[in-house]
Amino acid sequence: MPYTAPVPEFTFLLDHVVGFDAVAGTERYGDASPDMVGAVLTEAGKLCDEVLAPLNRNGDLHPARLENGVVRTSPGFAEGYRAIADGGWVAITAAPEYGGMGLPVTVSTAVNEMMSGACLALQLNPLLTQGQIDALEHHASDEMKALYLPKLISGEWAGTMNLTEPQAGSDVGALSSKAERNDDGTYAVTGQKIFISWGDGDVTENVCHLVLARLPDGKPGTKGISLFMVPKYLPDAQGNPGVANSLKVVSLEHKMGLHGSPTCVMSYEGATGWLVGEEHDGMRAMFTMMNNARLSVGAQGIGAAEGAYQHALAYALERRQGPTPEGGIVGHADVRRMLAGMKADIFAARAISLACAVAIDMSRATESAEWTARAALLTPIAKAFGTDVGISVSEQGVQVHGGMGYVEETGAAQFYRDVRVTAIYEGTNGIQAMDLVGRKLMDGGEAANRLLDEIEANAEAARASLPDLAGAVWDAAESLRETLDGLVAQKMGERFGGAVPFLRAFARVLGGHFHLRAAMADPEGTHRRLADFYITRLLPEHTGLLAQVSAGDETLMAITTEDLAA
Numbered sequence: 001m002p003y004t005a006p007v008p009e010f011t012f013l014l015d016h017v018v019g020f021d022a023v024a025g026t027e028r029y030g031d032a033s034p035d036m037v038g039a040v041l042t043e044a045g046k047l048c049d050e051v052l053a054p055l056n057r058n059g060d061l062h063p064a065r066l067e068n069g070v071v072r073t074s075p076g077f078a079e080g081y082r083a084i085a086d087g088g089w090v091a092i093t094a095a096p097e098y099g100g101m102g103l104p105v106t107v108s109t110a111v112n113e114m115m116s117g118a119c120l121a122l123q124l125n126p127l128l129t130q131g132q133i134d135a136l137e138h139h140a141s142d143e144m145k146a147l148y149l150p151k152l153i154s155g156e157w158a159g160t161m162n163l164t165e166p167q168a169g170s171d172v173g174a175l176s177s178k179a180e181r182n183d184d185g186t187y188a189v190t191g192q193k194i195f196i197s198w199g200d201g202d203v204t205e206n207v208c209h210l211v212l213a214r215l216p217d218g219k220p221g222t223k224g225i226s227l228f229m230v231p232k233y234l235p236d237a238q239g240n241p242g243v244a245n246s247l248k249v250v251s252l253e254h255k256m257g258l259h260g261s262p263t264c265v266m267s268y269e270g271a272t273g274w275l276v277g278e279e280h281d282g283m284r285a286m287f288t289m290m291n292n293a294r295l296s297v298g299a300q301g302i303g304a305a306e307g308a309y310q311h312a313l314a315y316a317l318e319r320r321q322g323p324t325p326e327g328g329i330v331g332h333a334d335v336r337r338m339l340a341g342m343k344a345d346i347f348a349a350r351a352i353s354l355a356c357a358v359a360i361d362m363s364r365a366t367e368s369a370e371w372t373a374r375a376a377l378l379t380p381i382a383k384a385f386g387t388d389v390g391i392s393v394s395e396q397g398v399q400v401h402g403g404m405g406y407v408e409e410t411g412a413a414q415f416y417r418d419v420r421v422t423a424i425y426e427g428t429n430g431i432q433a434m435d436l437v438g439r440k441l442m443d444g445g446e447a448a449n450r451l452l453d454e455i456e457a458n459a460e461a462a463r464a465s466l467p468d469l470a471g472a473v474w475d476a477a478e479s480l481r482e483t484l485d486g487l488v489a490q491k492m493g494e495r496f497g498g499a500v501p502f503l504r505a506f507a508r509v510l511g512g513h514f515h516l517r518a519a520m521a522d523p524e525g526t527h528r529r530l531a532d533f534y535i536t537r538l539l540p541e542h543t544g545l546l547a548q549v550s551a552g553d554e555t556l557m558a559i560t561t562e563d564l565a566a
Contacts, residue, residue: 002314003053003307005045005114009350011038016521017514018354020106026365029104037107044089044111051083052118056307059121059260060414064201066252066262071200074260080122081203084115085155090126091133098149100133105295105364106357112296113350116303117310120418121260123303125158125198127296131289132159132210136229139277139285144229147239148208157231158204161289162193162211162266172283173221177213179228179273189213189228189273192250192265195425199264200232200249206241207232209266210289211273212282219280227282228273246271257417290426291379295356297426298383301390301419302349308390308397308415309342315401315410329400338400342393344534347518347527348511349382349389355514356382373447377440380432385507387422387429394419433499436506437487441495445488448506452481455513462520469519469535473512476542480509483546490552497553505545512539 014020015034024032059074066072084090093108094100108130115123133152136145151157168174177191189211200207209230218224233241250265277285316330316339329335356378362371394416398405405412423429441448459474487495487502512535519531 003049003056003118003310005041005048005117006306007038007041007045007114009347010041010110010354012518012521012527013351013354014106014110017351017517018106018358020104020354020358023104023106023358023361023365026362028365029361032104032107040092040103040107041110041114043087044114047083047087047089048114048118052080052115052122055080055122055260056119057411057414059119060257060411060418061259063259064252064262066249069248071202071249071252071262071264073201073203073262074121077122077201077260078203080119081125081155084122084126089115090155091130091153093130094133094149094153095137098145099153104357104361106354106361109295109299109353109357113299113303113306113353116300117305117307118303119260120300120304120307121258123300124258124261125201125203126155127293127300128161128198129155129157129159130296131161131293132208134292135210135285135289136276138288139227140229144274144276147235148229151206151239152208156204157206157208158198158201159208160196160199160210161286161293162196162199162209162230163286164195165192166194172212173223173225175212175214175225177211177268179213179215179226180270181215182272187213187215187228187273187275188270189230189268190270192267194265195253196264196266197261197425199262199266201262205233206235209247210276210286211268212286213268213273215279222283224280225282226279227276227285229276230268230271230273234272256420257414258421293426294379294383294432295353295360297422298349298353298356298386301387301422302346302353304390304415304419304422305342305346305349305393308394308412308419309339309346311412311415312342312397312400313339315404315412319402321402335400338396340530340533341538342396344515344530344538345389345393345511347530348507348514348534348538349386351514351518352378352507352510353382353386355510370447370450373443374451377436377447377451380427380436380440381503381507381510383426384423384429384432384503387419388504390419390422391416429503430500433503434496436503437495437499438492441484441488445484448484449481452477452484455509458513458517462516465523466516466519466531469516469531472535472539473509473516476509476512476539479542479546480505483549486550494553497556498549498551501545501548505542505549508539508542508545 055076062074092101092103096102179187179189211228211230236242246269250267253263317328319329321329359375398412401412404410455477459470462470515531515534518527
C-alpha cells in the first residue's frame with residue numbers, strides 16, 4: 001500500500017519541539033548534526049517508501065506458514081529484510097566496536113516508526129534484535145558479545161525474547177521453564193514458550209533466543225529467574241551456525257493481524273544455552289531488553305497510525321459523496337473532524353515518543369540522574385499513548401472509508417488488525433499505567449513535577465504571542481499537578497484504580513505542551529492550526545480523566561463479581 005515517510009515532520013520536531021539540539025551538543029553524539037541526521041532519515045524514508053511499503057499487503061494476504069518444522073515467510077519479506085540489514089538499519093544505535101553506527105536512540109526511534117508505518121509485520125523482526133543487542137551490550141560476557149553482537153548488528157542473525165508461557169503471562173514469576181547446569185559451563189534449558197514473535201524464519205541464517213528459566217536452586221517468583229542465550233544453531237569454532245540445537249517450533253498462532261510476523265509456540269528440550277548476566281538475575285537483563293522495546297512498540301503504534309491516516313486521507317480526497325465545498329468527502333465537517341483529530345493525535349504521540357528518546361540519549365551521554373528519571377517517567381507514557389493512538393487512528397481510518405472500510409480489499413482494516421496487539425505486548429497498557437503511578441512516583445513525584453515546571457514555563461513564554469493556547473496548557477498542567485500530589489499522598493495499592501486515566505491525562509497535557517511549542521515555531525502555518533484544534537478540542541479531555549483519578553478506587557472495587565455477572 002502506498003506510504004510516504006514523514007521525514008519533514010521528524011525534522012521539524014527535532015529542530016523545534018523536542019530539544020534534540022541538546023543531544024547533538026553532547027560529546028557522545030556530537031556527530032549527530034542536523035545535516036547528518038537529515039541524510040539518515042531521508043535514506044531510511046526511501047527504504048520505507050520504495051521497498052517495505054509494497055510488502056505490507058503481502059504479509060496480510062499471504063501469512064507466514066510452518067512447513068516441516070520450518071517457518072516460511074511472506075512473499076518478498078526475505079528481500080525486504082535483506083535491504084534493512086544491508087543498509088545497516090537493524091541496529092543503528094549499537095556500539096561501533098561491534099559494527100554499529102552508534103547513533104542516538106532518537107534517530108533510531110524515528111527510523112523504527114517509519115518502518116512500522118511501511119510494514120509493521122516485518123519491522124517487528126529488527127525491533128526484537130535491537131532489544132537483544134541492548135541487553136547483551138549491558139549484561140553479556142565479553143566472549144558472548146564478541147560472538148553474537150557482530151552477527152546481530154549485521155543482520156546475519158536475528159534475536160527474540162522468550163518470556164511468556166501458557167500459565168505465565170504478565171506474571172512472569174510463575175514460569176515453569178527450567179535450566180540445569182552442564183559440566184562444560186553451559187546449561188540445558190527445557191520448557192515451552194508462547195507468543196514468540198519471529199521465533200523462526202527464513203530471512204536470517206540463525207535465530208538467537210533469550211530465554212527466561214529457573215535453575216534448581218532458584219527462588220520462587222521473579223527473583224529466582226535466570227536468562228539464557230539459546231541459539232537455533234550452535235555456533236561452531238569459527239562462530240558460524242553449526243548443528244541444530246534441541247529446540248523446535250511447535251506451531252504458529254492464528255492471529256487477528258500481523259499475519260506476516262510468525263508468532264511461534266517454542267519448545268526447548270534440553271537445549272544448550274549460555275548464561276547472560278548472573279544466575280538468578282535474569283529479570284534485570286530482560287528488563288533492559290523490554291524497556292528498549294517499550295519505546296519502540298510505542299513508535300510501532302504511531303507508525304501504524306501514520307499509515308492508516310495516509311490511507312484514509314487519500315480516500316477522503318478522492319471519494320465523492322453528495323455536494324461538498326471541495327472535492328472528495330474531506331469537505332464534510334465530520335470527515336474533516338476525524339482526519340484533523342487523527343493528525344493532531346499522531347503529532348502529540350510522536351512528540352512524546354521523541355522526547356522520551358531524547359531523555360534516554362541525554363541519560364546515556366551525561367549519566368545525569370535527572371535525565372535518567374525523565375526517561376523512566378516518559379517510557380510508559382510513550383508506549384501506552386503511542387499504541388492507543390495507533391489503535392484509535394486506525395479505527396477512525398476504517399470509519400473515514402465508510403462501508404468500504406469494512407471491506408478487506410481496501411486495506412483499511414489491516415492497519416487496525418495489525419496494530420491492535422501493540423497495546424498488549426511488551427507489557428499491557430494497563431501495566432504501563434500501574435508502572436507510572438507506582439514505580440515512577442516512588443520519588444514522591446519529583447521527576448513528574450520537574451516536567452510540569454517546564455511545561456508551565458513554556459506556557460508562560462508563549463502567553464504574549466499565543467495567550468489563549470498558552471493559558472489552556474498552563475491550566476491543564478496545574479490541574480495535573482494537583483492530581484499528581486493527591487496520588488503521591490495515597491498508598492500504592494490505592495493508586496491503581498485511577499492509573500489508566502492518569503496516564504492518559506498526562507499524555508493529553510504533554511500533547512498540548514508539544515503542540516504549543518510547534519505553534520510557537522510555526523505561528524502562521526499548519527502547526528499553529530493543528531495546535532488550535534488539539535488544545536481546544538482534545539486537551540479538555542484531561543478534565544474528565546483527572547476526575548476519574550480523583551474519585552479513587554472505592555466505587556470501582558465496590559463492584560462485586562456478582563454484580564459483573566448479574
